[in-house]
Amino acid sequence: MKTINLLAAMSLIAVFASPALASEQVPFKGSLAMVQTGEVQGGFLIVEGSGSGNATQLGRFAMTYHEQVDLSTGIGVATLSFVAANGDGLSASSIGHATPTPDPNILLLEEVATITGGTGRFASATGTFTLQRVLNLTTGVSSGLFSGTISNPGRR
Incomplete structure (x- = not known):
């Protein structure tokens, strides 16, 4: 009887632990460069x-x-779509603002993004990250870094 109870308990742990593993957050950081109009x-x-x-x-x-x-407020709301080399996609929405610099052609942009899902290994992704970029208003070129967390793609 003890063996059956132990096996039942282990089965319940495995069943209920799976969602917790899927939502484990791991570091998500990177760099990007883009052109915008x-x-x-x-x-x-x-x-x-x-x-x-x-x-x-x-x-x-x-x-x-x-x-x-x-x-009127200077607040921007955005959608971001990332596509990995293998075709898996990641989607996010963000809210942010721009800060002027001494150079009138350069803005500092900061956005807080929420990961809303994706495709492939990111189908049920969750997480948040902060994106900080420098934008050249003359060329439309921006580059920056982002850092936050994402649900562990290896645990789905």
Whole structure:
């Protein structure tokens, strides 16, 4: 009887531990470079961008970026899509703002992003990260770093 109870307990632990493992957060950090363009529409600046980078858990990636900046508040809301070399995708949404620098052609951008899922090994991904970039308004080129956590892709 003890053997049966032990096996039953071990089975229950395995069943209930699986979701906990899937949500284990691991470091997610990387760098990116992108080119973006913007167009004023009403009281908003609509920004489209694309680029590439390298990140933990993701490896080398291509990305696209769509943002809507409220010109009355300076707050931008964006969606980001990352595609790894093997085609797996990662999606995130962010909110951020720009800070002027002494150079009127350069802005410091900071965004806080929430990972909303993806495809392949990122199908049920969760997490958050902070993205900090420097944007050259003359060229539309930006580059920066991001750091945060993501649910462990190896534990799904």
